[in-house]
Structures are given as C-alpha cells and as structure tokens.
Amino acid sequence: MTRVMIIDDHPIVLSGLTALIESDDALELxxxxxxxxxxxxxxxxxxxAVIDLELPDGDGIELGATLKRSRPHLCVLLLTMHADDQAVIRSLAAGLDGYLLKDSDPKDILAAIHTAARGALVLGRGASGAVTAAAALAPRTDALGQLDTRDREILSLLAQGLPTSQVAARLFLAPKTVRNRISEMLAKLGVATREEAIALGRAGGLGHS
Structure with a gap:
C-alpha cells in the first residue's frame, strides 16, 4: 500500500484528488x-507527496525539498496548472521526483503516483524536449562539484546564452583560454558537448542572470 499526502489550497482540486486516490485500492490517503x-x-x-506549485504561504518546490530533507524516503510530485520549463528544471535541481499538469488524465495522475513510489522520475506532457534532456542529466548535477570557481563562472555565462567571445570579454580572458577551459570542463563533467554541459549547469541552478 502506497501512502499519499496531498498539499493544495484549492478545495475543488483537493476534493478531486482525494476521491481519485481513494478510488485506487493500492493507495492510501x-x-x-x-x-x-x-x-x-x-x-x-x-x-x-503531491504538491501544488503555488501555495498561499510558500513555493511548492521549496516545500518539497524541505519535506524530503526530513523524510529522505519521500517521493514528491508537483501538480500544477503551469507548463513552465524553468519550474521543471528548478524542481529537478531540488531533487523532486516529478512534474505533472493538473489537467492530466486522472489515470495518468494515478500512474505517476505509482511510478514515483517505485523511485522513477515522472515528467508529464508539460515538460518540453529540452527540459526532458536536462532531466536526464539532473541526477548527475553532483559532477558540478568537480568544477573550480572559474569553471563555474564560465559555465554560468554560457548557460545564460553568451557566446565564447562575450564570456571571454566578461571575464577578461582570451577567447582561446575560454575554449581550452570549456574542453577541460567537458572532461570534468563527463559530457561530450557544450550543449550537454549547459543543460547540466542549468539543471544544477547555474545561468541565472
């Protein structure tokens, strides 16, 4: 039996989710x-835990991360009206386990709960192809710890969309130096392309201007 908690401030949504979960004999609210x-x-x-992204007294992603710190075994699904790529990436970087839209088919919501309970990542149709790629990299964000301060500065600027020449100018480096650092960075991160490094950096919270 999978034990479920719902956090949502909308009475109709709360009531609907309650009825949905109670309709599944393998789930217990x-x-x-x-x-x-x-x-x-x-x-x-x-x-x-099935959590709304926007709560009256806080952010669902931050709440999910807080709950997981006190309950390491807990799986957290965000259920929201918003198909927001950045929210998906933030949730993955925070270690959450899934992102679904509220207008998903009820059977898909039930399936997502069961999938998360098995320890698998859940991404609903609100996640774009680019975010799906970032999601695949998200479990490897600990590799960012291999980067030194200069590497992180370079990757953060790349994640903001700056070309090599502008990164070099911003950091007062020669373009060749930046290109060499990027090549070394790919090896540290265990990725093959600059695009993969940028996706990994964004999944790890870099690139916020």
Missing amino acids: VAAARTAAEAIATTTEPDV
Missing part, C-alpha cells in the same frame, strides 16, 4: 493540507 505550514507540521509518514 494519509494526509491532506492546504498550506506549506500544515504540510510541515503533519506527523504522518507518506511515501508520496
């Missing part, structure tokens, strides 16, 4: 909250 504060205060131990 153990908690329902309307705010981040209520969710944090709950003493239940769910296996999966």
Whole structure:
C-alpha cells in the first residue's frame, strides 16, 4: 500500500484528488493540507507527496525539498496548472521526483503516483524536449562539484546564452583560454558537448542572470 499526502489550497482540486486516490485500492490517503505550514507540521509518514506549485504561504518546490530533507524516503510530485520549463528544471535541481499538469488524465495522475513510489522520475506532457534532456542529466548535477570557481563562472555565462567571445570579454580572458577551459570542463563533467554541459549547469541552478 502506497501512502499519499496531498498539499493544495484549492478545495475543488483537493476534493478531486482525494476521491481519485481513494478510488485506487493500492493507495492510501494519509494526509491532506492546504498550506506549506500544515504540510510541515503533519506527523504522518507518506511515501508520496503531491504538491501544488503555488501555495498561499510558500513555493511548492521549496516545500518539497524541505519535506524530503526530513523524510529522505519521500517521493514528491508537483501538480500544477503551469507548463513552465524553468519550474521543471528548478524542481529537478531540488531533487523532486516529478512534474505533472493538473489537467492530466486522472489515470495518468494515478500512474505517476505509482511510478514515483517505485523511485522513477515522472515528467508529464508539460515538460518540453529540452527540459526532458536536462532531466536526464539532473541526477548527475553532483559532477558540478568537480568544477573550480572559474569553471563555474564560465559555465554560468554560457548557460545564460553568451557566446565564447562575450564570456571571454566578461571575464577578461582570451577567447582561446575560454575554449581550452570549456574542453577541460567537458572532461570534468563527463559530457561530450557544450550543449550537454549547459543543460547540466542549468539543471544544477547555474545561468541565472
């Protein structure tokens, strides 16, 4: 039996999700909250938390990360109205387990809960191809720890969309130096192309101007 917690401030959505979960004999609803504060205060131990992205007292991604820190076994699915690539990438970088749109077919929502409970990543149709690629790289964001400060500066500027010449000018380096650093960076990250390095950097939170 998979134990589920719902966090959503919309009564109709909360009611609908409750009915949906209760319709599945393999799921048990153990908690329902309307705010981040209520969710944090709950003493239940769910296996999966289904969280709205926008809550009246906080951000669903931040809440999900907080809940996972106190319950390492917990899987967190974001359920939102917004198909937002940056939100998907933020959720993956925070270690969350899935991103779905609220207008998904009910059977797809149930399937996502079961999939997350098995430890697999869930990306609904709200995730674009580019974000799906970043998602594949997200579990390897710990490789960013291999980069020194200068590497991270270069990768952050590349992730903002700057070409090599502008990165060099911004950091007062020769373009050849930047190209050499990028080649070394690919080896450190274990990726083959600049595009993969940029996707990995973005999944790890780099590139915010």
